[in-house]
Amino acid sequence: MAGRAAEPEVIWARPERSGRGPRPAYSRADIAAAAVRIADAEGLDAVSMRRVAAELGCGTMSLYNYVPRKEDLYELMVDAAGGEHELWEPSGNWRADMLRVAHQTRDLMHRHPWLPRLMSPVYGFSPNSLRYLEHCLACLDPMPGPQGVKMELIAMLNGIVTTYVSNELATAERTRSLPWSQEQENAVRIAYLRSRLATGAYPRMAAAFLEDPGPIDLEAVFDRALTRVLDGFDPGR
Amino acid sequence: MAGRAAEPEVIWARPERSGRGPRPAYSRADIAAAAVRIADAEGLDAVSMRRVAAELGCGTMSLYNYVPRKEDLYELMVDAAGGEHELWEPSGNWRADMLRVAHQTRDLMHRHPWLPRLMSPVYGFSPNSLRYLEHCLACLDPMPGPQGVKMELIAMLNGIVTTYVSNELATAERTRSLPWSQEQENAVRIAYLRSRLATGAYPRMAAAFLEDPGPIDLEAVFDRALTRVLDGFDPGR
DNA sequence: CGTAGTTACGTACACCGTACGTAGTGCGGT
DNA sequence: ACCGCACTACGTACGGTGTACGTAACTACG
Numbered sequence: 001m002a003g004r005a006a007e008p009e010v011i012w013a014r015p016e017r018s019g020r021g022p023r024p025a026y027s028r029a030d031i032a033a034a035a036v037r038i039a040d041a042e043g044l045d046a047v048s049m050r051r052v053a054a055e056l057g058c059g060t061m062s063l064y065n066y067v068p069r070k071e072d073l074y075e076l077m078v079d080a081a082g083g084e085h086e087l088w089e090p091s092g093n094w095r096a097d098m099l100r101v102a103h104q105t106r107d108l109m110h111r112h113p114w115l116p117r118l119m120s121p122v123y124g125f126s127p128n129s130l131r132y133l134e135h136c137l138a139c140l141d142p143m144p145g146p147q148g149v150k151m152e153l154i155a156m157l158n159g160i161v162t163t164y165v166s167n168e169l170a171t172a173e174r175t176r177s178l179p180w181s182q183e184q185e186n187a188v189r190i191a192y193l194r195s196r197l198a199t200g201a202y203p204r205m206a207a208a209f210l211e212d213p214g215p216i217d218l219e220a221v222f223d224r225a226l227t228r229v230l231d232g233f234d235p236g237r
Numbered sequence: 238m239a240g241r242a243a244e245p246e247v248i249w250a251r252p253e254r255s256g257r258g259p260r261p262a263y264s265r266a267d268i269a270a271a272a273v274r275i276a277d278a279e280g281l282d283a284v285s286m287r288r289v290a291a292e293l294g295c296g297t298m299s300l301y302n303y304v305p306r307k308e309d310l311y312e313l314m315v316d317a318a319g320g321e322h323e324l325w326e327p328s329g330n331w332r333a334d335m336l337r338v339a340h341q342t343r344d345l346m347h348r349h350p351w352l353p354r355l356m357s358p359v360y361g362f363s364p365n366s367l368r369y370l371e372h373c374l375a376c377l378d379p380m381p382g383p384q385g386v387k388m389e390l391i392a393m394l395n396g397i398v399t400t401y402v403s404n405e406l407a408t409a410e411r412t413r414s415l416p417w418s419q420e421q422e423n424a425v426r427i428a429y430l431r432s433r434l435a436t437g438a439y440p441r442m443a444a445a446f447l448e449d450p451g452p453i454d455l456e457a458v459f460d461r462a463l464t465r466v467l468d469g470f471d472p473g474r
Numbered sequence: 475c476g477t478a479g480t481t482a483c484g485t486a487c488a489c490c491g492t493a494c495g496t497a498g499t500g501c502g503g504t
Numbered sequence: 505a506c507c508g509c510a511c512t513a514c515g516t517a518c519g520g521t522g523t524a525c526g527t528a529a530c531t532a533c534g
Contacts, residue, residue, distance in 0.1 A: 007417060007421065007425070008415075008417050008421050008422040008425045008426075009425065010425060010426055010429040012429065013425075013429045013432075018479085018480080019479085019480090019531090019532060019533080020478075020479045020480055020481095020530095020531065020532055020533075021478095021479060021480025021481055021530065021531060021532080022480065022481050022482085022529080022530045022531060023481090023531090024480085024481070025481080025482085048520080048521065048522080049521085049522065049523080050520090050521080050522095053483095058482075058483080059482060059483040059484070060483075060484090060522095060523095061482075061483050061484075061485095061523080061524095061525095062481075062482050062483055064523075064524095065480075065481055065482075069522090069523090070521095070522065070523090120403075121403070121404045121407055122407060122408055122411065122426075125426060125429060125430050125433070130433060130438075130439055130442065131439075133439070133442055134438075134439045134440075134441055134442055137441035137442060137445065138441060141441075146448060146450075147441065147444055147445035147448050148445065148448060148450050150445070151445055152458065152461070152462065155400075155404070156397070156462060156465075159396065159397065159400030159401070160393070160396065160397075162400070163392075163396035163397075163399070163400060164396070166357075166358070167358050167392070170358055170359060171359055174359065178245075180244060180245050184244070184245050185245040188244070188245040188246065188247060189245075189247055189359075189362060192247040192249065192250045192362060193362050195250075196362070196367060201367075201371075202367055202368075202370070202371045203371075204371055204374035204375060204378075204384065205367065205370055205371055205374060207384055208374065208384035208385065208387070208388055211383060211384050211385060213383075213385050221389065224389070225389065225393060227469075228393075228466070228469025228470060229465065229466065229469055230469075231468065231469045232464075232465030232466060232467075232468045232469040233465060255510085255511075256501060256502080256510085256511085257499095257500075257501055257502075257509075257510040257511050257512095258499065258500065258501075258509090258510055258511025258512055259498085259499045259500060259501095259511070259512050259513085260499095260500090260512085261511090261512070262512080262513085285489080285490065285491080286490080286491065286492080287489085287490080287491090290514095295513075295514080296513065296514040296515075297491095297492095297514075297515090298492080298493095298494095298513075298514050298515075298516095299512075299513050299514060301492075301493095302511080302512060302513075306491090306492090307490095307491065307492090
């Protein structure tokens with residue numbers, strides 16, 4: 001009998017420890033930390049139930065006492081990473097505060113390159129995500145307009161940052177398990193692109209690539225993107 | 238001997254048919270269509286090499302003659318979907334044209350809900366992606382400024398659309414293989430969220446959720462987001 | 475104190491991507 | 505014309521995955 005009910009479940013809704021039975025040997029934080037350690041060191045694809053269990057030093061199936069599905073393990077990881085967001089007293093300048101938030105998120109994703117791949121609206125309800133959201137809304141207190149618009153702004157900024165960092169990291173995460181380097185992969189792809197552009201079928205793209213941009217400052221591109229989004233939301237501008 | 242070189246490879250760089258040996262039984266288009274059919278009907282996770290081979294009616298390992306790695310199969314799928322973009326003669330109004338592009342991309346992703354998950358800058362060099370990019374640049378001819386900025390605009394819009402549709406589809410793709418419905422999953426998550434908000438720890442979030450937005454028009458939210466981005470890029474505004 | 479609910483974990487299953495070997499096929503060069 | 509080789513086709517097998525299920529030990533509650 002018993003056998004877990006075939007119903008959706010939010011991992012945060014069940015208590016970490018529930019009276020009966022032996023003390024659990026590990027906390028959710030332990031598990032999240034182990035998974036994050038593996039993902040940081042060996043890439044997201046190295047995070048398997050077996051691998052995490054081994055890292056913890058327990059049997060594979062014991063993990064399922066803590067984490068009913070692998071998805072929930074991912075959710076723990078995202079929450080743990082979100083916990084690294086440092087929050088501050090809002091400055092009163094919502095644009096400056098949101099810029100700071102965005103930069104912090106970007107730094108976070110550089111520290112944990114697997115994060116963008118796990119960024120899903122479905123994981124938005126973890127404790128640290130809620131704290132983060134509330135903090136953003138607090139920073140936006142000085143901004144006029146309904147809360148709904150502020151939520152849209154936050155969603156948009158998060159989306160931009162995630163997309164942007166994904167592009168920055170590009171093949172980095174992906175090539176980790178492959179037998180060749182990221183440079184080799186990029187070189188091959190760029191060589192192919194050049195050969196395509198040389199056909200003359202894509203004159204505007206060719207022009208874009210030949211245009212000398214001077215030294216590319218990734219940070220500047222990022223800031224420009226953020227500023228544009230903020231401009232679009234700023235009623236005073 | 239031989240054994241494929243352990244070097245990166247762009248699938249588009251190798252000819253579909255190369256003289257020697259028996260005629261290949263399938264074209265890349267056949268294979269892409271089969272994979273797309275499966276993904277549309279059963280979700281992206283149902284797309285396995287075995288499954289696609291079965292759909293085509295050939296042995297599993299025969300597929301590897303056409304597609305050296307599974308990643309390349311994904312690349313074929315993205316390209317095939319991109320082929321559904323209909324291109325038009327630019328109107329002269331770049332804002333209107335870009336809005337049209339964005340709406341088309343959204344429709345495309347609704348038809349193929351697996352697309353957002355496969356949207357990676359790495360796949361940006363397929364024939365149809367290049368055509369699409371060139372078309373966007375053509376639409377942006379009337380826009381002043383260097384090509385680099387136009388590329389940034391296109392990247393940003395694509396990012397927004399992908400993020401936005403991902404949110405729209407949210408759990409849809411994900412729950413397809415699960416034993417419960419999307420409605421059940423949503424209900425459980427929302428119930429949990431309400432319980433969290435009821436603690437009073439997140440007053441601004443609670444306010445945002447209690448705020449009556451009237452009927453939510455997803456289309457309007459989408460358009461608003463696009464307009465904001467375009468505003469941020471429009472020197473004349 | 476029993477007993478019910480937990481923890482722990484080994485085994486097993488279905489499925490995955492794909493390395494490798496073999497057999498058949500038809501074009502290219504001589 | 506014909507040989508040889510590059511190519512197609514595909515069966516088998518390996519090491520991995522998530523996880524269902526069964527069993528044994530343990531502990532807090534009625």
